[in-house]
Structures are given as C-alpha cells and as structure tokens.
Amino acid sequence: MTNPSKPWLKSYPEGVPHDLGTLPYDSLVDMFEVSFAQYPDRNACEYMGKFMTYRDLNNFSQNFAAYLQGLGLEPGARVAIMLPNIPQFQIAMLGILRAGYIVVNVNPLYTARELQHQLTDSGASVLIILENFAHVLGQILTEVSLKKTIVTSLGELIGLKGKLVDFVVRHVKKAVPAWHLPHISFRAAVKLGAKRTVIRPEISLNDIAFLQYTGGTTGVAKAATLMHRNILANVMQTDLWLEPAMRNKHIEQLVFLCALPMYHIFALTACALFGMRKGGLLILVPNPRDIASLIKLLDSHPGIHIFPAVNTLFNALVRRPEFLEVKLPNLLVAIGGGMAVQQVVADQWQAATGVPIVEGYGLSETSPVACVNSTLITGFTGTIGLPVPGTEVVILDNNEREVPFGTPGEVCIRGPQVMAGYWNRPEDTKQVFTKDGFFKSGDIGVMNQDGYTKIVDRKKDMINVSGFNVYPNELEEVIAKMPGVLETAVIGIPNEKSGEAVMVFIVKSDPSLTEEQVFEYCKQELTNYKRPKLIQFRDELPKTNVGKILRRELREIAARENRTK
Incomplete structure (x- = not known):
C-alpha cells in the first residue's frame, strides 16, 4: 500500500514546502541551546506578573541538570514531572533533557492509583511534584521505587510575591492537604546543582526524549515513546505551517498564551517547545478552569499572538459577556486541537475576536500534530485540514486497503513525528502499525479529493x-x-x-x-x-x-x- 497521489499537496498554502527536509538540530537540547545563545535578554516566560529571561532559564535548567546528574541515575533514567504551568515545569523539563534523561509527563490531578501505575510502568527514578498533590504520592510511596522526590510550591521561584501566594494557597484556600515525604525543595535542588558542573551527554536524534502516556487503542495507560527526532520534526512542521500567518508581519517576539497544561502533548509541542524554538514569550496559566481570572489575564495582555486551546476553553470564554469586551488586536492564530471544535463555538469565537479557529488533529503517538487547517483560512472548515509537511495520511478499511475519496475508513498516519512505539509493549506496538509503517489512529475519517479529512466517528470507544x-x-x-x-x-x-x-x-x-x-x-x-x-x-x-x-x-x-x- 502506498499513497502516490498525496492529494493534499495541491491544497498547500503558497510557500509551505511539501517535505520537512533535514532537521536543523541534532537533538532538542541543541535547539534549546541555540535559543539561549540567540535571545539571552528576552523574557522566556511570564507567571503571575513575574518574568524569567532566556538567560535565567538557561542557568536554572543547567543547574537542575547538574543536580540530577549528581544523583547517580543510570543512563536513560526516567524523571517524572507532576506540575501545572509554572516556571518549574519548563526548568525541570529542560534540565532533564540536558542531563541526558527522559521526561515522563504526569497529570497533576491523578489519583494515587493512577500515579502508581505511571511511576511503576515508566520506572521513574525521580518525581518533581507540586506540594498541593504531595499527599497523593504519600499514599503510594512504599509501592514505587523513587530514588528522590523534589517538591515545589506555586510561589517558590517568584520572590516575595511567591511567599504571599503560598501563604494564601496553604492557609486561606487550604489547597495543600497535609503531607509527609522525604524530599528536597526545588530551589534547594537548583542551588546544589549550581555547585556542580553539568556534563553534556552525547544525545542523538534517536534517543528517547519523552514518555507521553495515553490510553492508545485500549484502556490501559501506556507510554508513547517519543524520540528527540519525533518531537523536533513536529516542532519544525509546526514552524513551517505557521509561516504564512507570520509573513510580512514585523513581530519582534511571538507571545504564546499557555492556558493548556504543558504536560499534555498539544501544549508541550505547540507552546513549551515551539515557543522556545521561536524565542517566544510564554504566558503561563496554572489554572485555566478559573475563567474569570483567565479573562482578566487576556484583557491585560493584548499582545498575544498564538492561542492554542481546546473547544471547551474557547466555549467557556465566548459564553462570558466580559470576554466579548476583551481586545486581542495582535492575535495571529487561534489553534483548536485535543478534541473536535464545534461549529457554533468557532463561529462565536470568530465573531468575538475576528480570528477563525484553525482546527488541527493529532495524538500523543504523533507528537502530536498530524493534520491542520491553513493559518490563512477565513472561517471554520469543519475538517481537520491537511497533513503537515513530510506527513502522509491514508484512509484504510479493516483489511488495510485504501478506500476511495469520500468513503469512511480508519485514519492512518506516517511521518517523522510518529512515535517509535509504546514503552515496553511490543505487542501493543505491533497492533497499531500497518505493514507499511502507518500508525492506525483508531479514528474514522473521510478524505476528499483535495486532501482535506473530516473525522466522522471513532473506531474505539474512547471518550473525549x-x-x-x-x-x-x-x-x-x-x-x-x-x-x-x-x-x-x-x-x-x-x-x-x-x-x-x-x-x-x-x-x-x-x-x-x-x-x-x-x-x-x-x-x-x-x-x-x-x-x-x-x-x-x-x-x-x-x-x-x-x-x-x-x-x-x-x-x-x-x-x-x-x-x-
């Protein structure tokens, strides 16, 4: 089975290459270090009104990498992060990769049972966790094999304001249940690392960067094994695809709204990693469910250019009268992913902001972006768009035969962003790839003659x-x-x-x-x-x-x- 026609190529925006070409970096770490060297004085992130520059991020993450290396972990050790969108997430993620280890992203809202499964399955040696959730780890600490637990707080890295934030969270909101764990604080770990010299490891494109947990095609949470090349490819594909939106715009620094949690693959690639590649400023939102506070944040940040979100968040915003008063004059792209964007929500969003929602499609197994609409669309399309550069999509029947245009079948994807497989699950891996190396998504879609795909149903019973x-x-x-x-x-x-x-x-x-x-x-x-x-x-x-x-x-x-x- 091949897909010689690639009908989507004739629908590509002008100037977007059909193929990805050679990756410009040897690893994600190379990409970070180029940004650190190019933009040291730029602000890398804003959190609760406090800024951290690329120089700060470089130093903090290097010290954190040195601390981790000082723990005597084996090569390829897994280090888990259980944090919301706070600066410590970026520092920890960069530090883990710079030390030569593998990032395991953990949803901070997991129960003890869910956390135990993920720590055990990944074989994580270290966990970085917010104090608000430390009691959950306490329930299963004797059941897992952690060598070190690093605990942080919402305000730990933002000085005097942070002390006030932590006081309110602990004593007024009472949002930190009692916990008792052998641990080190995040700040103390970084300070210890500052006394060591980080040893830059040999990292190749074929080394594992992330274990990104997903249910895959069954109910057991399993990890998509994402190599440096997978994630780098998707960052570069995203960059190429967004280029038409940037064309002829003189933007000194791109500003990203990071309302989606960065432990989720969509925000990880579209905000945390792509943002760094562009030397962007990430506006960190630790709790996007607080819609009133999010609207106030948007109102005070008219400079936002890129706004990735899920349909639920777009919907929650457009239903608030106060959001309709917010002006986002610099908004270039609102990207909808993670779940289907509803027409009514897209129409209301465009009426409110003047900018359409550009819907895309992907999975943890595809790093995640596989298809996306053009950034130049003038309104909601109802499709997931076109395969990004270097990506092939075919619609197959149950016998892995390609179906005619307009006929429903399983959406199958091949490209440099597709995972190596599921961590320690060779049988599961075998089941989700065709003999020609296409990943079987489990979603049912139809492709038209112009290469646009519409998702019509799910083969699996997964709930979104x-x-x-x-x-x-x-x-x-x-x-x-x-x-x-x-x-x-x-x-x-x-x-x-x-x-x-x-x-x-x-x-x-x-x-x-x-x-x-x-x-x-x-x-x-x-x-x-x-x-x-x-x-x-x-x-x-x-x-x-x-x-x-x-x-x-x-x-x-x-x-x-x-x-x-």
Whole structure:
C-alpha cells in the first residue's frame, strides 16, 4: 500500500514546502541551546506578573541538570514531572533533557492509583511534584521505587510575591492537604546543582526524549515513546505551517498564551517547545478552569499572538459577556486541537475576536500534530485540514486497503513525528502499525479529493472530555471493584461544556447501593475528568451471544432517553 497521489499537496498554502527536509538540530537540547545563545535578554516566560529571561532559564535548567546528574541515575533514567504551568515545569523539563534523561509527563490531578501505575510502568527514578498533590504520592510511596522526590510550591521561584501566594494557597484556600515525604525543595535542588558542573551527554536524534502516556487503542495507560527526532520534526512542521500567518508581519517576539497544561502533548509541542524554538514569550496559566481570572489575564495582555486551546476553553470564554469586551488586536492564530471544535463555538469565537479557529488533529503517538487547517483560512472548515509537511495520511478499511475519496475508513498516519512505539509493549506496538509503517489512529475519517479529512466517528470507544482521553475499559475495571457492583459499562454522552461526559451503567449486587456512593467512590479512585457525570442502574446490560457488553446499544439507549426528556 502506498499513497502516490498525496492529494493534499495541491491544497498547500503558497510557500509551505511539501517535505520537512533535514532537521536543523541534532537533538532538542541543541535547539534549546541555540535559543539561549540567540535571545539571552528576552523574557522566556511570564507567571503571575513575574518574568524569567532566556538567560535565567538557561542557568536554572543547567543547574537542575547538574543536580540530577549528581544523583547517580543510570543512563536513560526516567524523571517524572507532576506540575501545572509554572516556571518549574519548563526548568525541570529542560534540565532533564540536558542531563541526558527522559521526561515522563504526569497529570497533576491523578489519583494515587493512577500515579502508581505511571511511576511503576515508566520506572521513574525521580518525581518533581507540586506540594498541593504531595499527599497523593504519600499514599503510594512504599509501592514505587523513587530514588528522590523534589517538591515545589506555586510561589517558590517568584520572590516575595511567591511567599504571599503560598501563604494564601496553604492557609486561606487550604489547597495543600497535609503531607509527609522525604524530599528536597526545588530551589534547594537548583542551588546544589549550581555547585556542580553539568556534563553534556552525547544525545542523538534517536534517543528517547519523552514518555507521553495515553490510553492508545485500549484502556490501559501506556507510554508513547517519543524520540528527540519525533518531537523536533513536529516542532519544525509546526514552524513551517505557521509561516504564512507570520509573513510580512514585523513581530519582534511571538507571545504564546499557555492556558493548556504543558504536560499534555498539544501544549508541550505547540507552546513549551515551539515557543522556545521561536524565542517566544510564554504566558503561563496554572489554572485555566478559573475563567474569570483567565479573562482578566487576556484583557491585560493584548499582545498575544498564538492561542492554542481546546473547544471547551474557547466555549467557556465566548459564553462570558466580559470576554466579548476583551481586545486581542495582535492575535495571529487561534489553534483548536485535543478534541473536535464545534461549529457554533468557532463561529462565536470568530465573531468575538475576528480570528477563525484553525482546527488541527493529532495524538500523543504523533507528537502530536498530524493534520491542520491553513493559518490563512477565513472561517471554520469543519475538517481537520491537511497533513503537515513530510506527513502522509491514508484512509484504510479493516483489511488495510485504501478506500476511495469520500468513503469512511480508519485514519492512518506516517511521518517523522510518529512515535517509535509504546514503552515496553511490543505487542501493543505491533497492533497499531500497518505493514507499511502507518500508525492506525483508531479514528474514522473521510478524505476528499483535495486532501482535506473530516473525522466522522471513532473506531474505539474512547471518550473525549475537554481534550483528555477517557477509556471505558479502565473505568469499568475500577468501578467493578466497588462493593455492591455486579456489572458495569461506561460510555460517552454529548456534553455542551466538555464535548463529551462519562455515563456509567451499573447492575447491582447489593440493592442498597446508591448513586451518591458510586460518585464518592469514583471521586477517590479517578481524576476529575474521568469521573461519571451520570449513573444509571439497570437490571441487566445488553450483550452479544458471547457475553460482550454492547456499548453501542447503551449509547443508543442514552440517546433515546435524552430525546424523550
């Protein structure tokens, strides 16, 4: 199977090359160091009104790298980061890579069970964690093999203001549950590193840079193994694709709004890494769910050029009257990813800002960008756009044969940004690649004759809540362990706020089991976006003749019941 026609190439914006060409760096570390050398006096990030320059970022991350090297970790050691968007995330990520180690991104909202799985599966030696979540680690510390825990706070690196922030967070908001762990503070680790000399390791394009966890095509969280070449390729593809939006614009420094969490692959590449490649300023937003504060931030930052977000966030903003008063005169591109952008949201956004949402598509396994609309579009297209330079997309049937234009099939991707495989899971890796090396996304799409693809359905039962993947298998396994539950099935249902929400069907073994008990159990066992919004008790669940629960029928039942309300 080949794809000789590449119909999307005739639709490419003028000046965008068809292929990526040779990567200009030998590793991500080379890319960072070029930016440090070129832009030492530029501000690299802004956080709570405080700035950090590229020189600061260079020094802090180098010291952090030296500290990590002083721990005596083995080559290729995994170092986990469990932080929101604060300067420590950037410093830690850069320091880990500069030390020659592998970054493991961890969602800070994980429960103890989820955290234990990820630390164990990755074999992480070190964890950098925000104090707000340290109590979660405390619950499983004896079950994991960490050599060192580094704890930080929201205000640790921003001086006097930071002390006030930490006081309010700890004592007024009471957002730091009691915790007791053997640890070192982030600042102390950086200070210790400053007394050491960092040894620059040999890093090649074929070394692993990130373990990015995803459910893949099943419910078990597994890590997409992303090499330096995968991420670098995607940064360069993003750069080439955005060039038409920058053309003839005399911009001294690009300003990125980092509202999406940088532990998520979309923001990691589109903000943290691409931003550094461009010598950009990253406006760090630690809590994008606080919409009122985000609107105030936007109002005070009219210079923002690049605004990546998920549909949920765009929707939350355009529904606020006060956002409609915000002026973003310098906005070049609003990028929608992580989940499908809804037409109504895109139209409202464009009416409010004058700038369309440029929808793209990708996965953790593709670093993430595989397809995206042109930055020159004048309105919402309803498609995921075109494959980025050097990327091939084919639509295949169940026998891995290419289907005609306009015919639904599985979206399959081949390109330099596609992962090497799943960490320590050769069988899972084998299952998601065709014999010709195309990654099977699990999404059903149709491609038209101009090379534009539209996602129409999902092959897998994955649920997308505000851009985060939720896998029914995982939730069913967790809920099935609850006393009083005989059988359970999980589906996604449409939700105006989050795109989709989790609905759980349960057959009781204990008649006294209540919805409240199930909600409370899920609160203990599952992070927020995975928790059910709706629970329905039933006498039985629809099944095939071999006993497999039919989620499709449950989705139909839920849809019918919703229509009759």
